[in-house]
Amino acid sequence: MQAKVKGNTLILIISGDVDHHSSEIIKQIADKRIMENNIRNIIFDFSKSTFMDSSGIGVVIGRYKLVNMAGGRIAAVNINPTIDRIFVISGLNKIIERYDTVEDALMEYQKG
């Protein structure tokens, strides 16, 4: 996984399967960056991932709770059909903003 910071937005480029094993790693990296860089918004980029189980839901909702208290926003981008089904069935769709690309999400955040 790769983490990039743009202003007060953290971009998490998820690679490979998102399961219980990788979730723990994603959480550690994400939370370290959130603390260190005064992060307000998060973008989950799924362009390099094709699988997510219920562990991934916990990761996304957990990060949502972290930034939401401070008025931050969470988005998911580049979601393939398999991960899309998990988003729809779990109801993640209703709380997470979705855009096609990282740039689209960043543009939305800039509008405020």
Next chain:
Amino acid sequence: MEKLYVELESKSENESLARVIVTAFAARLNPTLEEVSDIKTAVSEAVTNAVIHGYENGEGIIKLICEIDRDYIIVSIRDEGVGIEDIEKAKEPLFTTREADERSGMGFAFMEIFMDELYVESEPGKGTTVLMKKKIGIGE
């Protein structure tokens, strides 16, 4: 009827291995991409439950049995861990005993959604067996 028996150490690294093994075996039924991801998700949920809840992230052996019976894939995942006190409660969507670990409580719900049949056998102190069945090739 074809059968496959695998024993895995209870480690989070083996969750992906279990998914690969079951989907490689199920490939004999020529499943669609959607069916493959359904099986993958269900197996992932069951094995994760064994690792986190059954063995509480400690040592243990997870027994994986796969069967192909005509156009059905049958997957059984067994742990000799702590077992489940109230199976019906555990199956409720969003119910979790591990909220602090950010578990979503969707494991059994996903197994139910993505497979055709789900049976859970468990008793405190006696481990848990999850049996899942799915017909492959409905879309054809």
